[in-house]
Amino acid sequence: MKILVPVKRVVDYNVKVRVKPDQTGVDLANVKMSMNPFCEIAVEEAIRLKEKGVAEEIIVVSIGPAQAQETIRTALAMGADRGILIQTDDAAEPLAIAKLLKAVVDEEGPEIVLLGKQAIDGDNNQTGQMLAALLDWPQGTFASEVEIADGKAKVTREIDGGLQTLSLSLPAVVTTDLRLNEPRYASLPNIMKAKRKPIDTKTPADYGVDTAPRLTVVKVTEPPKREAGIKVESVAELVDKLKNEAGVI
Ligand code: AMP
8 A cells, every 4th residue: 555645844943933024924934844744643653553564665745845855755764765846935725735745645655645634834724624625535633543444434533522433435635643653763773774765756837737826825913922921929919810801811
């Protein structure tokens, strides 16, 4: 079985992002970029399925600028087998990404597409769901546990206040939540080995997909600054403030 893992290059989660002065977006100049954390979890899960003998091949695909190749190399160093870079400098929206991924699925024939539940840059949480709809495949989103057996995927999902377990017939789309696993670090020998793993470079036009934006970003603003707290002298004062100033009790 093949597993396809789409991985996105995003601003590293440790970076404090800055909004551009003209409010058109986030400043990306000289900012550290890394693999989206939920995509790392998806790569790790695919590798574990390969280690268990469930999968034979893991293909990673990234849609983005030439530098997204580094993100693919990271996944290859973790243990994926080969990569596909769909190179574009357009900031493609989830529907365009999902259309490109569908084209890759049609070409590669994976039985599982394992995506992150969301990319931490746009926080869209849309691509997996749109891809499942385009493919007309079942989907298990926000997975905290995945088991594959007898042509089915048992997916435990994190939902408000508890867990839901679904049985999906394969092929299926699964998106990863934070608690699914802890991704491994690539070892130095594996980083060296990854340099020789193949990466195919394509363009959206190769798949006949138009990535021109359909949405207009009106503006991007910083969150309001948090005000400094104060120290109260007694429990009575705290209760009084909670009651009379904050109005929360
Ligand atoms: P989103 O819907 O943008 O929050 O992204 C959800 C997931 O879709 C990510 O974790 C990736 O697995 C996949 N994805 C989104 N954008 C891209 C991209 N440009 N290249 C590859 N995968 C992507």
